[in-house]
Every structure is written in C-alpha cells, then in structure tokens.
Amino acid sequence: MPSPAPAVSAGTSRDLKIVFTGPMGAGKTTAIRAISDNEVLSTDVPITGGAELSMPGKTMTTVGLDYGECRLGDQWVLKLFGTPGQERFRFMWDILGAGAFGLIVLADNSQPDPVGEVARYLKAFAPHVPARRTVVGVGRLDTHPSPGIVDYCEQLGALGYNPPVLEVDVRRDADVRLLLSVLVSMAEIEHE
Amino acid sequence: MSSSIGSTPGFSSAGTALRLVTIAQLAELLGELQRGTPGILSATLASADGFTVASTLSDSQDADRLSAMSGSLSALAGAMTREAGHSAPERLILESGSGHIVSMNVPVPSGDLVLTVVTNESSLLGKLLWSCRNTADQVVAACVATPQPGSAPSL
Numbered sequence: 188m189p190s191p192a193p194a195v196s197a198g199t200s201r202d203l204k205i206v207f208t209g210p211m212g213a214g215k216t217t218a219i220r221a222i223s224d225n226e227v228l229s230t231d232v233p234i235t236g237g238a239e240l241s242m243p244g245k246t247m248t249t250v251g252l253d254y255g256e257c258r259l260g261d262q263w264v265l266k267l268f269g270t271p272g273q274e275r276f277r278f279m280w281d282i283l284g285a286g287a288f289g290l291i292v293l294a295d296n297s298q299p300d301p302v303g304e305v306a307r308y309l310k311a312f313a314p315h316v317p318a319r320r321t322v323v324g325v326g327r328l329d330t331h332p333s334p335g336i337v338d339y340c341e342q343l344g345a346l347g348y349n350p351p352v353l354e355v356d357v358r359r360d361a362d363v364r365l366l367l368s369v370l371v372s373m374a375e376i377e378h379e
Numbered sequence: 380m381s382s383s384i385g386s387t388p389g390f391s392s393a394g395t396a397l398r399l400v401t402i403a404q405l406a407e408l409l410g411e412l413q414r415g416t417p418g419i420l421s422a423t424l425a426s427a428d429g430f431t432v433a434s435t436l437s438d439s440q441d442a443d444r445l446s447a448m449s450g451s452l453s454a455l456a457g458a459m460t461r462e463a464g465h466s467a468p469e470r471l472i473l474e475s476g477s478g479h480i481v482s483m484n485v486p487v488p489s490g491d492l493v494l495t496v497v498t499n500e501s502s503l504l505g506k507l508l509w510s511c512r513n514t515a516d517q518v519v520a521a522c523v524a525t526p527q528p529g530s531a532p533s534l
Contacts, residue, residue, distance in 0.1 A: 228462065230454035232427040233490055235396075239428075250429050250447075251454040275429055275447040 203374075204266045205367065206283055207253070208312065209293035210304045211272035212242050214326055214357030216253050218293065219267045222363040223255030239273070250276060252283055259367055277311070284315030289370040292323045292350075293357065294339075296331040302342045309348050318348060319377065322370045324355035324362075396489035397432065397522065404521045406433040408514055416510040418478065418502030424518065425449045427484075427491040449482055449495040456482075470508070478502055485515045487522035494518065 207215040220227050230251030234240055239248065253269030268283045270276070284290075292308045294301045305323055312321075325339060334342070339352040351369050355362045397405075409422040413435050423434035423442055429450030434442035456468045470483040478498040485492040494515055498507060 228458055230451070230458050232450070232454055235426045235428050235490060236430050248428055250427070250450045251452075251458065271451070273429075273447075275443060276451060278444075278448060279451055 200262060200264055202264050202266055203288040203371070204268065204286060205289045205291060205370065206268045206270060206287045206312070206316065207291050207293060208270045208280065208308050209272060210295060210298060210301075210308075211239065211248055212245050212298070213272065213293035213295040215269040215272065215293055216249050218291075218324075218355075218357040218363045218366075219253045219255040219269045221358055221360050222257050222367070223267065224257050225255065227253055227255040229253050248273070252279065257364075257367075259364070259371055263371055265367060265371075280311055281315070284312050287312075287316050289320040289322070289374065290316040291366050291370065292321065293355070294323060294325045295327055296325055296334070297327045301325070302334055302339055305339070306343060306346050306348065309343070309350070318350065320370060320374060321348075321350040322366050322373075323350050323352045324357070324366045325352060326355055326357055328354045329356075401521055402433055405518055406435075408517050408521065409433055409435050412496070412510055412514040416502070416507060418498040418500070418507070419510075420478070420497045420499055421445070422494070422496045422514070423449065424485070425493045425495065427453065427493060432492060445495060445497075446493075449493045452482055453484060453491075453493045470511070472504070472508075474504075476500065479504060479507060481507060481511055483511055483515055485518050487519055489522065492518065 207218055209215055216229060216231060229249065231247040231249050234246060234248050249269060249271045255267045257265050257267065259265055270280050270283050290312050292305050294305050298304065309321065323339065325336065336352050336354060343350065353366060353369065355366060357363060405424055409424060412422050413419045421434065421436045423436060423445050424432040425446030426432055427450055429447040431442045431446040436442040452471060456471050460466065460468045470481060473480040478500045479502050480495065480497050482493055482495045485494050494511060496507065496511055
C-alpha cells in the first residue's frame with residue numbers, strides 16, 4: 188500500500204521525511220548523529236544475541252528508532268529517521284517508512300553479500316518510498332574494495348533497481364550530506 | 380554445566396549470560412504468573428534488544444515477534460521519559476476493548492529484561508500490576524541467586 192509522499196514545492200522552507208535503513212552495523216545511527224543539527228533521539232541498547240555479538244567494536248544496537256533533523260540549504264528541513272537493521276524489527280520498517288519522502292540504504296562492505304542485503308531493504312521499503320527517491324551509500328569500501336560501486340549498480344540493476352550508489356564514510360558529516368543532497372536533487376529534478 | 384544456550388533448540392541466544400537452569404526457572408515463574416492471575420493469555424520475558432528469553436506462548440514465532448516489539452516499545456518509552464525529563468519508566472500499560480498489555484523493565488545482572496503480559500478483557504488492572512511486580516521481583520531473585528558463567532566455578 189503506497190503511502191502518499193508530501194508534494195515538493197519551491198519557495199519556503201519545507202519538511203522532508205527521510206528514512207535511513209540497512210543492515211545492523213552499517214552506520215545508520217552514526218550517520219544521523221554525524222549530520223543532525225540538534226541532539227539525536229536514540230533507542231540503542233546493549234547487544235545480547237549470539238551472532239550479533241560477533242561484530243567487532245559494536246556493543247549497542249537500535250531497537251526502536253533514531254530521530255534527528257538537519258537543514259539542507261535554505262529550502263529544506265530534513266527529518267531523519269533511522270530504522271533498526273534486524274529482520275525481527277521489521278514492523279518498525281513499515282511504521283517508519285509510512286509517509287517517507289526518500290530512502291537512504293546504507294551498506295557495510297565488510298559483511299557477506301552486501302549487495303543482496305541492499306536489495307532486501309529496497310524491496311522491503313518499495314511499498315512506501317518510490318525507487319526514484321532512493322540512494323545507496325556503501326561504507327568500508329576502503330578496507331573492503333569488493334564488490335565495487337560498479338558491481339552494486341550492475342547487480343542491483345539486474346534486479347530492477349537503479350538507485351545512485353555512492354561511497355560513504357558515515358562518520359563524516361560531508362559524506363552523509365552528499366547522500367542527502369543527491370536524494371533531494373533527484374526530487375527537485377522530478378518536479379522541474 | 381557448560382552448555383551454550385545459543386545452540387540449544389527452543390531457547391534464543393539471548394542472555395548468553397543466563398544459564399539454562401535459570402531460564403527454566405524463569406519459564407516456571409511465567410507459568411505461575413499466568414496460572415495465578417485471571418485473564419492472562421501469555422507472559423513473555425525478552426532481552427532489551429528484543430530476543431525471547433522465556434515465554435508461555437507455545438508458538439516460538441509468536442513469542443519472538445512479541446519480544447522484538449517489547450524491546451522496541453521499552454526503548455521508545457525510555458526515550459520519551461528522558462525527553463520529558465522524567466526518570467526511567469516503571470511500566471507501560473496498553474488498554475483496549477480486548478484487554479490489557481503490560482510491559483515492564485526487569486533489571487538483572489546480565490542486563491535489562493522486559494516482562495510483557497497480554498490479557499483478555501476479564502483481567503483486573505490492579506491485580507495484574509501487582510502480579511507482574513511480584514513476578515519481576517522473583518525473576519531478579521532467580522537471576523541473582525544463580526551464579527553467572529565466569530563469576531563462579533561451574534557445578
């Protein structure tokens with residue numbers, strides 16, 4: 188059931204709801220914290236589960252949502268919502284996806300089958316966010332160069348998805364801002 | 380005893396710091412809660428990150444879904460009271476025409492657990508809250524009484 192996204196219009200400052208999703212450990216919470224203008228609302232708790240304990244350096248996980256806000260230029264106020272990554276919190280994906288204007292899927296290239304993971308989230312959010320308002324950000328490409336950006340484009344294209352795919356370091360404000368800029372400019376082009 | 384809970388069918392890998400014998404005790408406490416309180420349809424203990432620790436639900440998938448939602452709601456409730464400048468929430472009560480759902484945090488040494496009880500319309504809220512509080516205290520006592528792996532020699 189597609190949910191109506193807010194219309195885009197030039198002129199006064201407008202709110203846009205943007206959802207960050209992707210597998211656990213891809214950096215959704217970090218990205219929102221990196222870019223938000225104010226203090227971020229988080230719902231992270233200590234990890235207790237078996238496989239999830241094996242991620243190096245990761246001790247906390249989001250179980251509800253993250254929420255932050257940032258301005259982009261004079262025109263946009265972005266309301267940033269981060270989802271939990273794990274499948275058991277899928278019900279939160281539908282709650283947070285409802286009414287979203289755009290979607291950012293973060294990938295962790297150090298994990299097995301990162302392209303397949305991205306496809307899984309693209310499919311899960313397809314009922315809520317149009318494919319033309321989706322951007323993929325790939326993290327840890329510096330330490331794990333394969334699959335590369337071209338591989339992502341080819342493999343996602345073969346599945347019928349053609350989002351822009353960019354390298355991102357979610358700890359860097361500028362990188363996250365670039366993802367959001369691409370997303371918003373896609374929307375602006377759409378309405379020209 | 381050195382069995383790994385995570386590899387044991389029927390138990391989630393949650394609370395790897397909890398021994399099987401403790402989890403069996405917790406399951407018994409949940410059963411007593413359900414049998415001793417009118418209107419309770421199910422009682423489930425989850426880890427704060429949404430894994431089932433023990434439940435009276437026979438369908439483990441039902442228990443796992445309820446556990447994940449309990450983890451989310453508990454964290455959201457905590458975020459909301461923080462935002463309002465309140466202290467940590469003691470319990471979350473959902474009321475509908477079909478009954479109550481009560482969720483409360485249970486702090487144990489291995490990390491917070493969340494006790495969630497679902498009732499039908501015959502439950503009495505006061506009695507329900509008293510019973511849940513009582514069970515939560517017993518859960519804490521059971522987790523404290525059983526030596527945690529690594530903290531004492533195995534028997």
